[in-house]
Amino acid sequence: MRLVRSILLLVCCGGAWACNLTVAYSDTAxxxxxxxxxxxxxxxxxxxxELVNLAAAAIQCKVSWERLPGRRVLRAVEYGEVDAMLMFSYSEERAAYAVYPxxxxxxxxxxxxxxxxYHVYTVTGSPLTWxxxxxxxxxxxxxVNSGYSVGVDLRKAGFTVEEARTTEQNLQKLRLKRIAAYVxxxxxxxxxxxxxGIQDVRKLPIPYSSKDYFxxxxxxxxxxxxxxxxxxWESIAKVRRTHIKALLHKYSDTP
Structure with a gap:
C-alpha cells in the first residue's frame, strides 16, 4: 500500500520528486x-x-520526518510503517528487520x-575506572538510555543494565547513586x-566504544x-564528505 500511495502521489503531483520517503527518528535530542x-x-x-535531506534531494527524493520514542521508531521500521530510521548503529537484533549498508x-x-x-560517566570520587x-x-x-544498542553490548559482556528514557534521567540516577555509572x-x-551546571559527575577518559551510525x-x-x-547511502557518503565541516560549525553553538 505504501508503494501504491507513492506512485499515486507522483502521478498527482506531476513527478516533482522521483521518490518520497518517510523516515523516523528519536523524539529525544x-x-x-x-x-x-x-x-x-x-x-x-x-x-x-540535514545530511539526509541534502542527500535525498541530490537523488530527487523528498523526505517526510516522524519523531517517535526510541522503541517506537524500531517497531515502526519492523512493521513497515516508515521507510527508514535515522542514526542507528548496527546490531544483529535490528538487522533481523532492518537493512544496513x-x-x-x-x-x-x-x-x-x-x-x-560512548563514554563512561561516574560521580566525582567514585573509584570506578575503565x-x-x-x-x-x-x-x-x-x-543506559532506553533502546540504545550499548545496553545490549553491556548485557552481553555480563553487566547488569538499567534503562531510563532520557540523558537527564540517567544523570539524576547517577548523582543519587542509584546506578554505579552511566554509559x-x-x-x-x-x-x-x-x-x-553539573559539577559532581566526571567522564572517564577512555571511550567504552566507538560506533558507526547509519x-x-x-x-x-x-x-x-x-x-x-x-x-x-552513496549520496549520504558524498554529502557527508562535502558538508560535514560546515554543519559541525553551524551546530557548534546550537543549544
Whole structure:
C-alpha cells in the first residue's frame, strides 16, 4: 500500500520528486546530530537530519520526518510503517528487520552518517575506572538510555543494565547513586552536564566504544523500492564528505 500511495502521489503531483520517503527518528535530542525534544522537527533539526535531506534531494527524493520514542521508531521500521530510521548503529537484533549498508558481511563504514563514541560517566570520587578492556572494581548497575544498542553490548559482556528514557534521567540516577555509572554518547551527555551546571559527575577518559551510525531501511520498504537505499547511502557518503565541516560549525553553538 505504501508503494501504491507513492506512485499515486507522483502521478498527482506531476513527478516533482522521483521518490518520497518517510523516515523516523528519536523524539529525544542527541545534539549536534539530533536537536530538540518532542514530536516537532525544529527549523535547525540537527546534522543527521540535514545530511539526509541534502542527500535525498541530490537523488530527487523528498523526505517526510516522524519523531517517535526510541522503541517506537524500531517497531515502526519492523512493521513497515516508515521507510527508514535515522542514526542507528548496527546490531544483529535490528538487522533481523532492518537493512544496513554492508561490505564483506560487516556494516560499511564509508556509508555511515556519523561515528560516535560512548563514554563512561561516574560521580566525582567514585573509584570506578575503565582501561578500555575492563572495569575496576567490578561495577554495580550501569545506566543506559532506553533502546540504545550499548545496553545490549553491556548485557552481553555480563553487566547488569538499567534503562531510563532520557540523558537527564540517567544523570539524576547517577548523582543519587542509584546506578554505579552511566554509559552514553559523549556529545549529548557532555552538553547536558554543561547546560545543567553539573559539577559532581566526571567522564572517564577512555571511550567504552566507538560506533558507526547509519540510515537503516525497513526490509519491507527495501524490497518495494529496489536500489533506492543503495543510491541514498552513496549520496549520504558524498554529502557527508562535502558538508560535514560546515554543519559541525553551524551546530557548534546550537543549544
Amino acid at each position: 542527541a545534539p549536534p546530530y539530533l536537536v530538540g525534544d518532542g514530536a516537532t522537527v525544529p527549523d535547525q533539526p540537527g546534522i543527521a537530519v 554492508m561490505l564483506d558481511g560487516k556494516p560499511d563504514s564509508r556509508l555511515r552518517l556519523a561515528a560516535l563514541q 582501561d578500555g578492556k575492563q572495569f575496576a572494581p567490578p561495577p554495580g548497575v550501569l545506566g 552514553m554518547q559523549d556529545a549529548p551527555a557532555d552538553l547536558a552536564i554543561e547546560t545543567q 540510515l537503516p531501511f525497513s526490509k519491507i520498504s527495501y524490497v518495494q523500492t529496489p536500489g533506492l537505499a543503495e543510491r541514498l
